[in-house]
């Protein structure tokens with residue numbers, strides 16, 4: 001799922017409001033699996049959420065009783081987070097965390113690890129974790145194999161956007177965080193959590209605008225793409241309400 005080398009915080013800052021308004025949240029099953037695989041109970045846990053963005057993952061963990069510190073390099077993404085979220089916030093690089101050793105129970109990367117350095121990031125996470133703590137990375141993704149319209153939609157995106165990443169690319173797979181955690185000497189576990197997203201067409205198109213490969217298009221191109229998809233998707237969902245098969249990939253790495 002590598003999305004290229006352009007400075008991601010600049011790309012995401014352009015679409016911070018769209019991102020927060022329309023990106024899907026994570027299902028309850030993800031938080032259950034996170035606790036089961038990591039061995040860390042969220043209630044009371046000290047969590048460093050790296051690449052916290054506008055706070056979708058941060059709020060998910062706060063709602064379950066965690067004490068979360070949100071870290072991101074994108075100032076505008078964090079200002080959206082601050083407006084909606086009560087927690088510590090730090091504008092910082094996740095490859096170089098400004099914390100002492102051993103202070104966290106959990107370091108999380110929700111939809112973000114692929115933007116960081118694969119080795120430095122995990123080494124930093126391990127450094128700031130207490131013994132018995134864990135690193136976790138997860139990504140929400142569409143389950144295009146379960147719906148022909150969704151597979152066709154992704155083929156159109158792949159044909160229209162140079163920087164497209166997703167299921168329409170041959171050989172596309174989840175970022176290799178499990179391998180990185182294994183290389184760092186962690187005990188690794190992986191799982192998938194399936195769920196179904198119900199979303200209004202307008203929100204689905206706002207979500208589309210928040211993807212880095214659309215955010216990088218110029219305004220005219222992005223507008224044309226969204227108008228085309230509005231027309232295509234309205235042929236499938238005449239009432240303007242989409243049912244989207246989804247799944248979350250989760251990998252955890254426990255310290256020994």
Ligand SMILES: C[S@@+](CC[C@H](N)C(=O)[O-])C[C@H]1O[C@@H](n2cnc3c(N)ncnc32)[C@H](O)[C@@H]1O
Nearest residue numbers: 009051053056057072073074093094110112115
């Ligand atoms: C796709 S967003 C994920 C936001 C949030 N975790 C969520 O679940 O929706 C990825 C975030 O990673 C951040 N990011 C990328 N590289 C980073 C780095 N080196 N250090 C900290 N944050 C980084 C980006 O600025 C962006 O806000």
